[in-house]
Amino acid sequence: xxxxxxxxxxxxxxxxxxxxxxxxxxxxxxxxxxxxxxxxxxxxxxxxxxxxxxxxxxxxxxxxxxxxxxxxxxxxxxxxxxxxxxxxxxxxxxxxxxx
Numbered sequence: 001x002x003x004x005x006x007x008x009x010x011x012x013x014x015x016x017x018x019x020x021x022x023x024x025x026x027x028x029x030x031x032x033x034x035x036x037x038x039x040x041x042x043x044x045x046x047x048x049x050x051x052x053x054x055x056x057x058x059x060x061x062x063x064x065x066x067x068x069x070x071x072x073x074x075x076x077x078x079x080x081x082x083x084x085x086x087x088x089x090x091x092x093x094x095x096x097x098x099x
Contacts, residue, residue: 056064084092 056067059067
């Protein structure tokens, strides 16, 4: 039984050394992949922001005014966290029609 344990230990020792050596390169590859993913997310966010700016430039003056008014109206931070009361849930505010 002792010989079997020794044999098993000797067989697993080289395997653990190989795993330990490959771990450094695996970490490096994982870090590179994470960095590439972050870069891709950053580029995507930048493209979305540019798209929003371009979309805003194409709008008429009345639409820009309406946006600005609504931005001021709904700027309350805690309003997103709270559930609307019963009256507001039964009779929600109707949005203005686009003309």
